[in-house]
Amino acid sequence: MMERYNVSLKVNGELVALNVRAGETLLESLRERLELTGAKEGCGLGACGSCTVLLNGLPTRSCIVMTAELDGAEVQSIEGLADGTDLDPLQERFMEKGAVQCGFCTSGMIMTAKGLLNRNPKADKGDIIRTMSSNLCRCTGYKKIVEAVEAVSSMSEPENK
Amino acid sequence: MENEYTILGERMKRTDSLAKVTGAATFTADIKLPRMLSAKVLRSPHAHARILNIDTGRAEKLPGVKAVVTAADAHGVKWGVFKYTQDHPMLAMDKVRYIGEDVAGVAAVDEETALRALDLITVEYEPLPAVFNPDDAMAEGAPLIHEEYANNINIHVHIDVGDVDAAFNQAHLVREDTFEAAGEAYSTLEPYAVVASYANGFLDLWMPNAGPHVRAKALSNMLKMPLNKVRVRHINVGGHFGARSEVSPGDLVAALLSIKTGRPVKLALTREENAACTRQIHDIKATIKTGVKKDGTITAKDFRVTYDGGAYSSTGPIATSIPYYVYEEAYRFPNVRYNGYRVITNKGIRGMYGAHGRAFLCGNEVQLDMIAQELGMDPMEIRLKNGLKVGEETATKSVIISGGLEAPIRQAAEKARWAKKRIGLPEGEGIGMGCVAIMCGFPMGFRSGSTCYVKINDDGQATIVSGIVDTGMGNESMAVQIASEVLGIPPEDINLVNADTEVTNLDPGAYSQAASFVGGNAVKRACEEAKRQILTLAAAKMDHAMEDLTIKDRTIVSRTDPSKRMPLRWVVREAFFKGEPIAATGAYMPKISFDREWIKNPQGQMAGTYSFGCSIAEVTVDRETGKICIPRFTAAHDCGNPINTMAVEGQIEGSIQQAGVAVLTEENRWSDGWLLNPDLLEYKVPLACDMPEIDTVIVRSNDPEGPFGAKEGGLTTRMNAYSAVACAAHSALGVPLKQLPLTPDRVLKALDKAKGGDA
Ligand code: FES
Ligand code: FES
Numbered sequence: 047m048m049e050r051y052n053v054s055l056k057v058n059g060e061l062v063a064l065n066v067r068a069g070e071t072l073l074e075s076l077r078e079r080l081e082l083t084g085a086k087e088g089c090g091l092g093a094c095g096s097c098t099v100l101l102n103g104l105p106t107r108s109c110i111v112m113t114a115e116l117d118g119a120e121v122q123s124i125e126g127l128a129d130g131t132d133l134d135p136l137q138e139r140f141m142e143k144g145a146v147q148c149g150f151c152t153s154g155m156i157m158t159a160k161g162l163l164n165r166n167p168k169a170d171k172g173d174i175i176r177t178m179s180s181n182l183c184r185c186t187g188y189k190k191i192v193e194a195v196e197a198v199s200s201m202s203e204p205e206n207k
Numbered sequence: 208m209e210n211e212y213t214i215l216g217e218r219m220k221r222t223d224s225l226a227k228v229t230g231a232a233t234f235t236a237d238i239k240l241p242r243m244l245s246a247k248v249l250r251s252p253h254a255h256a257r258i259l260n261i262d263t264g265r266a267e268k269l270p271g272v273k274a275v276v277t278a279a280d281a282h283g284v285k286w287g288v289f290k291y292t293q294d295h296p297m298l299a300m301d302k303v304r305y306i307g308e309d310v311a312g313v314a315a316v317d318e319e320t321a322l323r324a325l326d327l328i329t330v331e332y333e334p335l336p337a338v339f340n341p342d343d344a345m346a347e348g349a350p351l352i353h354e355e356y357a358n359n360i361n362i363h364v365h366i367d368v369g370d371v372d373a374a375f376n377q378a379h380l381v382r383e384d385t386f387e388a389a390g391e392a393y394s395t396l397e398p399y400a401v402v403a404s405y406a407n408g409f410l411d412l413w414m415p416n417a418g419p420h421v422r423a424k425a426l427s428n429m430l431k432m433p434l435n436k437v438r439v440r441h442i443n444v445g446g447h448f449g450a451r452s453e454v455s456p457g458d459l460v461a462a463l464l465s466i467k468t469g470r471p472v473k474l475a476l477t478r479e480e481n482a483a484c485t486r487q488i489h490d491i492k493a494t495i496k497t498g499v500k501k502d503g504t505i506t507a508k509d510f511r512v513t514y515d516g517g518a519y520s521s522t523g524p525i526a527t528s529i530p531y532y533v534y535e536e537a538y539r540f541p542n543v544r545y546n547g548y549r550v551i552t553n554k555g556i557r558g559m560y561g562a563h564g565r566a567f568l569c570g571n572e573v574q575l576d577m578i579a580q581e582l583g584m585d586p587m588e589i590r591l592k593n594g595l596k597v598g599e600e601t602a603t604k605s606v607i608i609s610g611g612l613e614a615p616i617r618q619a620a621e622k623a624r625w626a627k628k629r630i631g632l633p634e635g636e637g638i639g640m641g642c643v644a645i646m647c648g649f650p651m652g653f654r655s656g657s658t659c660y661v662k663i664n665d666d667g668q669a670t671i672v673s674g675i676v677d678t679g680m681g682n683e684s685m686a687v688q689i690a691s692e693v694l695g696i697p698p699e700d701i702n703l704v705n706a707d708t709e710v711t712n713l714d715p716g717a718y719s720q721a722a723s724f725v726g727g728n729a730v731k732r733a734c735e736e737a738k739r740q741i742l743t744l745a746a747a748k749m750d751h752a753m754e755d756l757t758i759k760d761r762t763i764v765s766r767t768d769p770s771k772r773m774p775l776r777w778v779v780r781e782a783f784f785k786g787e788p789i790a791a792t793g794a795y796m797p798k799i800s801f802d803r804e805w806i807k808n809p810q811g812q813m814a815g816t817y818s819f820g821c822s823i824a825e826v827t828v829d830r831e832t833g834k835i836c837i838p839r840f841t842a843a844h845d846c847g848n849p850i851n852t853m854a855v856e857g858q859i860e861g862s863i864q865q866a867g868v869a870v871l872t873e874e875n876r877w878s879d880g881w882l883l884n885p886d887l888l889e890y891k892v893p894l895a896c897d898m899p900e901i902d903t904v905i906v907r908s909n910d911p912e913g914p915f916g917a918k919e920g921g922l923t924t925r926m927n928a929y930s931a932v933a934c935a936a937h938s939a940l941g942v943p944l945k946q947l948p949l950t951p952d953r954v955l956k957a958l959d960k961a962k963g964g965d966a
Pocket of ligand 1: 086087088089090091092093094095096097098107108109110
């Protein structure tokens with residue numbers, strides 16, 4: 047039998063206690079144990095960013111992080127971004143700017159942008175393009191994704207926030 | 208022109224986007240059903256081998272394993288889109304024909320157990336000689352991969368119009384060039400997954416698909432089950448681009464496992480399996496011969512194109528034809544001969560692609576520039592001279608009813624300041640133009656049309672039921688936007704039920720750019736009929752002429768006397784009282800030639816209408832490193848009339864990425880039947896930082912048949928963006944680049960070759 051570990055985590059503000067296999071990724075724990083399927087597995091290899099969540103505030107590819115190592119950590123996934131039906135401005139702008147097509151990359155994109163704006167609320171277009179280049183989208187050509195993040199960054203249109 | 212519509216053409220928030228930004232949207236791999244099992248597939252390690260024996264006994268005995276299936280559990284029915292292409296058993300029977308081919312499937316209580324069971328299956332193979340490219344496959348004495356395809360030629364499309372040889376004899380200038388392109392990977396961000404659930408004689412299925420009805424039909428054939436017992440359900444699809452057109456081996460495996468166990472089964476492919484074992488894109492080699500008059504008029508074209516088809520037919524006849532058609536739909540060819548050969552090789556299976564045919568299309572456009580140069584013409588002028596206009600026929604007799612190539616060329620050129628930039632670009636910079644036109648819908652027999660049902664509920668809200676399929680492009684939202692415009696109620700009052708074979712009717716699906724033109728028309732017609740029923744009743748109730756009434760903001764209003772009004776829901780309730788609830792059906796069948804057949808009769812009206820487009824790329828090329836950059840890109844697309852302007856822009860922008868920027872990086876690399884770059888690290892999908900500054904130009908031609916004048920929304924860019932880049936690189940270097948993608952090593956090789964004097 048494979049070794050198992052007890053881990054407690056804060057996921058979207060709630061404390062959860064998990065008993066996980068040694069090789070279990072955070073993505074598996076979220077999707078399979080906690081039934082939070084907003085983070086997607088596009089590659090399982092750290093290449094695409096569709097599994098991105100915030101781990102202690104930093105955008106992290108949950109497919110290459112082992113849950114067993116995360117005792118005491120704080121995780122925020124796309125499901126924890128809105129406050130009830132009150133959406134995060136990033137979610138609003140993604141819809142409004144047409145940054146969502148098939149939607150498979152969307153939660154990873156939004157969480158990556160969230161991490162950027164947490165660190166740098168005044169991110170400019172260059173910062174945004176650089177950061178968002180960590181994630182793949184096959185549908186949009188990225189233009190509207192960059193525009194959506196720009197619209198939330200306080201560098202632009204503060205009245206929109 | 209003022210927008211005479213309420214919501215049509217607006218930058219409407221897509222109806223599916225809320226679920227997608229909150230993480231609530233369900234994709235196939237997200238599905239969890241009670242007692243669900245995990246499935247894994249045992250795959251062929253050989254490119255070509257006879258199967259002598261399969262022993263599943265040890266795997267079946269492993270605790271946790273619930274079922275193992277092989278071809279012996281299937282019914283021996285092979286899949287093919289056409290009667291004459293049924294060659295793919297989906298679970299290998301007597302032979303395997305590519306590395307990664309599905310040989311056996313296991314369902315177990317969890318993925319680890321299923322994986323361990325795969326190791327316990329023993330397959331005895333007798334390896335056979337294999338071939339890995341069309342030239343070798345067609346050579347005398349090459350091993351035959353399928354008995355029925357002599358010389359491994361799977362499909363030969365032959366088109367011959369006019370007198371090509373005579374026209375070449377009389378031409379002022381004749382050029383012949385050969386272009387080659389490596390095949391691409393679809394790289395849909397969602398890897399393939401399927402959930403099958405068999406209970407009470409019904410098989411329910413969820414998988415990323417572009418047409419649930421065709422999928423259900425294929426599976427009902429392969430499983431020998433009545434069509435009404437196979438139900439393909441609605442699900443979000445994480446990208447398609449051609450990848451999800453056809454039934455997939457995983458569908459059969461999951462279905463058989465679920466039938467055998469009586470439990471739901473999920474099969475989720477890894478990224479690598481998705482690349483190596485689902486369909487990918489053809490490698491293409493195109494020899495193009497063109498004859499012109501002194502003034503640049505094209506008088507003759509002769510094409511010989513070979514497509515590396517991989518191990519099975521797939522959409523063979525279509526894939527072998529489309530690159531040619533989208534070119535003849537753009538330009539006038541009085542004399543033309545096309546010989547397209549799709550050749551079977553021992554490589555992974557290949558299908559249609561949104562950006563299919565880049566060797567052929569780039570090749571034609573680059574060669575056109577070379578001809579223009581020899582004639583001292585502007586590349587734009589030679590395109591304008593040969594571009595089709597409204598009222599003209601294509602070489603194979605399809606009439607153009609709207610648009611034409613001129614408007615997109617002129618509007619793109621103006622936006623990009625073509626005339627100014629073309630002359631006087633500094634060394635190392637180039638600008639190029641690519642054009643194409645696209646059929647809105649392929650001939651698909653009785654499946655070419657679409658149907659929509661609408662009912663108006665007692666609260667005045669509407670439910671529309673349409674076969675329309677959305678694989679990411681926004682077709683669902685498009686249907687709602689059309690219904691909202693016609694019914695005079697806001698989009699949030701409309702529920703769409705779609706793409707579920709139990710409740711929706713036939714629809715061409717999301718393959719052939721038919722959704723807005725065909726599916727949208729059906730939605731419009733159904734809603735118009737419902738509106739007619741509403742207004743008839745309202746006219747009587749309000750004692751007012753029906754012609755003067757319309758619906759706006761959930762209210763019946765007089766067009767001339769705004770004081771005359773009545774809430775829509777009153778009328779709807781009245782209809783219920785009368786026992787005649789508001790319910791309507793609308794259908795649309797495009798005006799196409801049903802005699803047309805891809806191989807036997809390649810002529811007649813191909814599609815109801817055509818969209819036209821022109822892309823202009825600006826590039827810089829570093830002669831030292833061979834690296835090409837694309838700082839600016841302009842794309843003009845004639846979508847007739849945009850239903851959602853923002854969605855059309857999004858399609859164009861995505862196309863610039865998937866064709867225009869991809870032509871610098873994207874290729875599947877092979878070694879003896881092994882795909883070398885099946886993951887997203889080694890296969891280079893362009894990133895945000897690789898994208899140019901983009902200008903999109905939406906050209907309006909108000910199609911007489913399209914719903915509110917609409918045609919398809921953005922595919923021309925997907926089939927001409929690479930041409931614009933290749934032409935721009937040619938203009939920057941003065942050397943044609945005939946090998947795609949335009950990676951630095953290929954650019955340097957072309958430069959070296961030019962120095963050697965034999966470009
Ligand atoms: S799934 Fe984690 S990076 Fe792709
Ligand atoms: S919207 Fe489809 S991958 Fe980004």
